Amino acid sequence: MPDVRTSVVESVRAALSRARAAARVHLDAARSDLAGAEARLARVQQAGEQRPARAAAERDRRLAELADKHAAGMADLARRAAVAGALRATGAAGDPWPGWHPTPAIRTEPPDLLRVGEIRIPGAPPVPALVPLLDRGHVALVGPHTGPGAGAVWTEERSDEGRQRLQGAGASASGASASQHSLVATLLLRALGRAAPGTVRITGYDPERLGGGLAGFAPLAPAGLLTFVGPGGLAGLLDDLVDHIRRINETVLAGEHSSLREMAVATGKRPEPWRVAVLLGGDELSRHERAQLERILRTGAACGVHLIVRGIPVPEWSTVETVTVDGDTALLSSCGPLPVLLDGPPPADLVTATSRRLAERVSTGPAPAVFADLLPEEIWTESSAAGLTAPVGDSPEGRPVSVTLADYPPHALIAGPSGTGKTNLIYAWMGALSARYSPTELEFYLLDFKEGVSFARFAPGQRDPSWLPHVRLVGVNVNTDREFGLALLRFLGRELRRRADAAKQHEVTKLAELRAEDPTGHWPRIVAVVDEFQVLLTGRDALAQEAATLLEDLARRGRSQGIHLILASQDVSGIEALWGRPALVAQFTLRIALPKARRILAETNTAAETLPRHHAVVNADSGAVEANRIVRIPAASDRRTWGELQHRLWRDWRDRPASLGAPRLFDGDAVPQLATSPDFAALRPGTVDPVVLLGESIDVQARSARLPLSRSPGRNIAVVGTRVEEACAVLAAAARSLARQSPDARFSVACLDQDAAATAESLRPDLPPDTGWYDAPGLAELLPELEPDPSRPHYLFLFAADAAASTLAVKTGGRSGHEHLRRLLNTGPERRTHVLGWWRSVARLRDDLGGIGSRTDSIGAWVALDVQGGDLSGFYPQQGGPVWYPRPWRALYFDRARHRTPEVVIPYGLTT
Structure with missing residues (x-):
């Protein structure tokens, strides 16, 4: 029994010894693991303490590289713009709103870029942020998005290293929408202000606000510069724009130019206005609408068709400038991650007033073309044999x-x-x-x-x-x-x-x-x-x-x-x-x-x-x-x-x-002068049958109305009418023209009207020295003694002949003065004696010729002034007289021997 107990005790002791040994091994391993964990924990804690400093330093280094890279890029753009003239925002395209006003570019200037804000780089002057639109591309506005750089702005906060830091700032969707509407107004107003009136036409598609997004530009509508498309009309609008682009390519550019901008540079003229379609949201696009939108984005800029899009997905094309709006800042696709501080919106009253003025200007009609464009480079190089073009x-x-x-x-x-x-x-x-x-x-x-x-x-x-x-x-x-x-x-x-x-x-x-x-x-x-x-x-x-x-x-x-x-x-x-x-x-x-x-x-x-x-x-x-x-x-x-x-x-x-x-x-308002008449200048002395110049004919050629004084019956002339100045002008021109041809002729002048005395006296220097000057009694004495001398022409001028009627009615030697005058009129021309007289009425002329029923053929020519045509019936071969409506400084001239119908002449002006 004792042996068994001993054996059991020893076995237990042996087991306990083995257990203790294993426990010590596990304890040592645990202690070793704990030490390793503690060491790792210490390393982790140490690394965590160092990481923020390294991250901040790395971020600052990267931002500094980006800033340097952008500054170098902007400097390169500026250098290239100075050469090409492409990067600009002059006048209304870039001026601040206070004091802003339209500054239309001249027709040879290319369109400007449009300012929307500025890029503020620490340690450098602000750089304008410019957006391409007219003749360059399209603009897509999008809201804020998550990710690095979203809604970022530059601040002055500094790190332990003393470098500027970039902090994030968010914005609500409603704030971004308001900023997008402001940006649309900025782009449109700057484009309108920098283009010639009427050359920018806007189409608005605003199904959400039913046109409210463009309400400030509403005054443009009556002039046809702004039209609205209602909800559900986007497909039709896109189809119209595509058809417009096709027409421009087929009929305007016609394979000769790649774009309207190139055509304008080559020809100095822009044949088509810019069409800007503002698409402010809508339902999801159908496959057809997406296809049409893409066609416009690819080909529209070359044909002057441009889109400003918000709320509609737009593919990334090289012709599209994407603007990511976040509150009062934005990111432009052309500027990378550099933030842009947006300009404030244009004042509402400025938008409305500018739109109203532009509409009024366009309503008055477009400016005319340029006259120089009608002229060829070289003159007189074409033949008119086949026609005139x-x-x-x-x-x-x-x-x-x-x-x-x-x-x-x-x-x-x-x-x-x-x-x-x-x-x-x-x-x-x-x-x-x-x-x-x-x-x-x-x-x-x-x-x-x-x-x-x-x-x-x-x-x-x-x-x-x-x-x-x-x-x-x-x-x-x-x-x-x-x-x-x-x-x-x-x-x-x-x-x-x-x-x-x-x-x-x-x-x-x-x-x-x-x-x-x-x-x-x-x-x-x-x-x-x-x-x-x-x-x-x-x-x-x-x-x-x-x-x-x-x-x-x-x-x-x-x-x-x-x-x-x-x-x-x-x-x-x-x-x-x-x-x-x-x-x-x-x-x-x-x-x-x-x-x-x-x-x-x-x-x-x-x-x-x-x-x-x-x-x-x-x-x-x-x-x-x-x-x-x-x-x-x-x-x-x-x-x-x-x-x-x-x-x-x-x-x-x-x-x-x-x-x-x-x-x-x-x-027709000018009075011709005898001294400048080509016919008067051509008169020469010694003419066998001199001509009397009575006035200027109304003809294509500058010629005088002429009365030949041949030795034929009736070669006398009567001026009839009450206009003293015009009657005197006719007789004065006749006297001067005859004196120029017949300096050896005999001239007799009887002035019987005091109103004509000045004209008669003005003739003295131009007539021969032996010219006889008579009053009414002198004329009564002259006529009985006057015997025509065929060897020497004799011209008798009577100013207001009817004024001597009472004197000539007295008989001398069995004949009255009127009878002597009639004898002279009838027989004188054949013996080179001619009467050139002025009677103040047709009736008085008839009385001097013998009264009603007497012959009038002794007056072979007459000049009628303020006389009705019917009164001249007895001196005109056709019944009823000529058709004549008297008017100032015009006369009706008729020569029985030469005229079938009378001609209208203009008496020469009086030379005093």
């Missing part, structure tokens, strides 16, 4: 719109109310033609029936001695001288016959063929411009009938002989004057309608009703709608603008050996 303005796409006068269309009709630019259009057209065709290729005949001197500048004047060398005739202030218009048509008719005869001689039919067969001949194309032409056609007299006949003949046959008509009118009655003559209207296939012009285009063609200022509808197919071309007309009527071209052409032509002389200027 020249631009009159540019199209909405900025391309020149040329107009042709040739076999088709042969003639032009221009219409437009007063103030719509009719005269300016004519100036622009004439300037473009004159610069292309030399005076040997083109001649102008200009006639203006309205009161004014629109065409006078083409002839030499007192202020400007130059003239347009192409112009051969200028008629101004002829609103009461329809005879001058008729004279022009007669002249053109004669020229048409001359050319037709030459064409027959050379067996050709057209001007181009005639010029080829007769290269040494003078065959320029003729363009006759008649403003307010209806004056010629509105009367029902013989003049209007003859004018209509001549006009129809010229319109029908002139095309083949290079004679073209341009008829213009500002009143609808001018156009209506043609409708009764369909054969005439049909020849004027070229129609040019100015704003509000009526009845010039086809009845269904209303294009002129909505035409803005400085524009015209050019239609070469008799006004058919499908032939309309809208043209912007440049300002060409300014004296300085036109003068530069005219002086250039005049100097070049004047220096040529075969240059033409100055054009004939007929001014």
Whole structure:
């Protein structure tokens, strides 16, 4: 038993010993692990204490590198901008809001970048933060997002190392939305202020606020500069923009330029406005809408189509500037992680006032095109053999719109109310033609029936001695001288016959063929411009009938002989004057309608009703709608603008050996002078049958109304009327012209009206010394003693002959003075004695000739002043007398031996 107990005790002791040994081993291992853990814990604690300092130092180092890198990048951009002129925010594109005002760029300047804020880098001046838009790309506005740099701003807090630190600052979604709306207003206002009025057009899509996001720009809407698209209209808007881009590529750029910006640099003109679509949120896009949006993002900037997008996912394209807005700060995709401190929003009243002024400016009409754009680089390089072609303005796409006068269309009709630019259009057209065709290729005949001197500048004047060398005739202030218009048509008719005869001689039919067969001949194309032409056609007299006949003949046959008509009118009655003559209207296939012009285009063609200022509808197919071309007309009527071209052409032509002389200027308000008359200068002494110059004929050529004093019965002249000055002027011109040809002739002057005494006395220096001067009693004594001497001409001038009626009624030697006067009138001309007298009425002239029923053929010629045509019936071969409406300083001259119908003349001014 004891042995068993001992054995058990020993076994237990042995087990306990083994357990203790194992426990000591585990305890030692635990103690070792604990020591290792404590060591690791100490290392961890030590590393934790050092990590913030290293992290801050690393962050500061990285930010310093980024700042240096951005500063270097901005400096490089600035250097490249100085060379390329691309990185700019001048004037309204970058000015602060206080004192801000629109500063439209000139047409050769590229669009600016638009300032939205500034990048503030410690230790450096603030750098403007600029966003590209016009001609450059699109802008996408997004809200704040999580991650490094979200909503970061620079602060002045410093670390232990003394370096600036970047702190995070968050913003609410509502604050970001308000900032995005402010940024939209900033971009739009700066774009509008830096572009020419009307060249930026905005489309707003704002389904959430229903246009409220663009409310400040609402005054732009009436002028067509702002349109809104309602909810659900996004797809249609995107489709319209894509179609617009396609049209620009096909019809404007047309493969010649890669973008509108490049085209503007190359041509100096921008043919299309910028279209900015502001998309302010909406539902999720459909597949079609996403595809259209991507097309616009890829291709829109080159075609002047730009997007400002908020609340719509936009893919990352190189043309998209992404602006991450977080309160009053933002991150620009072009600036990397550098934060931008946004400018404050533009004041609401500034937005509204600027929009209102722009709308008012645009509503008054766009600025005209530039006259210099119509002119070629070299003058007079084109031939008019086949026709005349020249631009009159540019199209909405900025391309020149040329107009042709040739076999088709042969003639032009221009219409437009007063103030719509009719005269300016004519100036622009004439300037473009004159610069292309030399005076040997083109001649102008200009006639203006309205009161004014629109065409006078083409002839030499007192202020400007130059003239347009192409112009051969200028008629101004002829609103009461329809005879001058008729004279022009007669002249053109004669020229048409001359050319037709030459064409027959050379067996050709057209001007181009005639010029080829007769290269040494003078065959320029003729363009006759008649403003307010209806004056010629509105009367029902013989003049209007003859004018209509001549006009129809010229319109029908002139095309083949290079004679073209341009008829213009500002009143609808001018156009209506043609409708009764369909054969005439049909020849004027070229129609040019100015704003509000009526009845010039086809009845269904209303294009002129909505035409803005400085524009015209050019239609070469008799006004058919499908032939309309809208043209912007440049300002060409300014004296300085036109003068530069005219002086250039005049100097070049004047220096040529075969240059033409100055054009004939007929001014209906001017009184011609005998001393400057070419016919008076050509008079020479010793003429067998002298001529009397009575006044200036209303004719294309500056010629005098002439009365030959041959030895034929009736070669006497009577001036009839009560206008003393005009009657004296006629007799004075007759006396001076005769004295110039017959210095050895005998002159007798009887002045029987005190009002005519001054004129009679003024003749003394110009008449022979032995001239006899008589009063009424002296005339009564002279007539019985007067015996004509065929060897010496004798001219008896009677000023107010009827004033001597009582004296001449007394009989001397069985005959009265009247009988002696009648004998002299009847028999004197055959013996070279002629009577040139003034009677103050037709009735008194009849009394001196023997009363009613007496013969009047002893008065072979007469000049009627303020006398009605019916009163002259006894001195006119046709019953009822001539058609004559007296007017100041005009006279009706009729010579039985030479005239079929009387002619209107202008008495020469009195020379005292």
